[in-house]
Amino acid sequence: MLQTTLPSQPGIGVQFWRLTKPRVVSLIVFTAVIGMLLATPGLPPLATVAYATAGIALVAGAAAAFNCLVEQKVDAVMARTRARPTVVGTISPAQIVMMAGGVGGLGLAILWHAVNPLTMWLTLGTFVGYAIVYTVLLKPNTPQNIVIGGASGAMPPVLGWAAISGDVTFQPLLLFLIIFAWTPPHFWALALYRRKEYAKAGIPMLPVTHGEEYTRLHLLLYTLLMVATTLLPFATHMAGWFYLGAAVILDAVFLGYAIAIWRRYSDALARKTFAYSIFYLAMLFAALMVDHYLPLSRA
Numbered sequence: 001m002l003q004t005t006l007p008s009q010p011g012i013g014v015q016f017w018r019l020t021k022p023r024v025v026s027l028i029v030f031t032a033v034i035g036m037l038l039a040t041p042g043l044p045p046l047a048t049v050a051y052a053t054a055g056i057a058l059v060a061g062a063a064a065a066f067n068c069l070v071e072q073k074v075d076a077v078m079a080r081t082r083a084r085p086t087v088v089g090t091i092s093p094a095q096i097v098m099m100a101g102g103v104g105g106l107g108l109a110i111l112w113h114a115v116n117p118l119t120m121w122l123t124l125g126t127f128v129g130y131a132i133v134y135t136v137l138l139k140p141n142t143p144q145n146i147v148i149g150g151a152s153g154a155m156p157p158v159l160g161w162a163a164i165s166g167d168v169t170f171q172p173l174l175l176f177l178i179i180f181a182w183t184p185p186h187f188w189a190l191a192l193y194r195r196k197e198y199a200k201a202g203i204p205m206l207p208v209t210h211g212e213e214y215t216r217l218h219l220l221l222y223t224l225l226m227v228a229t230t231l232l233p234f235a236t237h238m239a240g241w242f243y244l245g246a247a248v249i250l251d252a253v254f255l256g257y258a259i260a261i262w263r264r265y266s267d268a269l270a271r272k273t274f275a276y277s278i279f280y281l282a283m284l285f286a287a288l289m290v291d292h293y294l295p296l297s298r299a
Helices: 012-019 020-037 046-070 070-076 094-113 117-138 145-153 154-164 170-193 193-202 206-210 213-230 241-263 266-294
Strands: none
Touching: 012 094, 012 206, 020 046, 020 170, 020 266, 046 094, 046 117, 046 154, 046 206, 046 241, 070 145, 094 117, 094 170, 117 154, 145 154, 145 170, 154 206, 170 193, 170 206, 170 213, 170 241, 170 266, 206 213, 241 266
């Protein structure tokens, strides 16, 4: 008699790790670390950087897991998310809540005791902004979900800055504005080539509620706004010539993609734009870091 052997499932820990969206969290942590480096003329205390990085990463991972828990039905109809453990049922909601609560609580405790209370409160506010305000209230109810909800995603460099300096000045707010302006074109590129899936899931993304042509135009307009915000660090003497040169090059490529989407859209072009947008943000913040440690850049 033949027996069918079902493939073994990974442990609960591995499944929870997948729900924390490690690739997304890595970009969050990267921009937070850049905020830490920019907050002081020299190198920040390595212990503080380590504790702040760990705390922010843990809370971000917990928020991502909570997002997956809330969006089980939506993820089930999206090609890129239908294999998540929450969809296939290999991890229970109770397990996710307990693990997310433990991981997030540990992250907040680290920030409170090893960094400073301001960073903890800002990180908690970011968690609430993403996991509750964006996921529960905005995403299923308004096509402006990405625009408004982008505020929580733009917070990491502010968190990093606060971890080292203990306050929030105009410089980290400029970094916040850059990510805030970057978020709509980044996500609308994704929404354009996933528009049928979003429509099937009942999510009111802009291409679903206002159409492809309207979204393409607004992707271009927000890209122009983003380009303007990336010049602010140089205009305010926060960054120097090296950063300006890198920003101009990166902006030119992004703007080229946005114009091409506006004029001759294709799903393939939208996919390339989405992929480039991730590279763009990482390289822009890397340029800020390099510029920070190049005194001749401001000469």
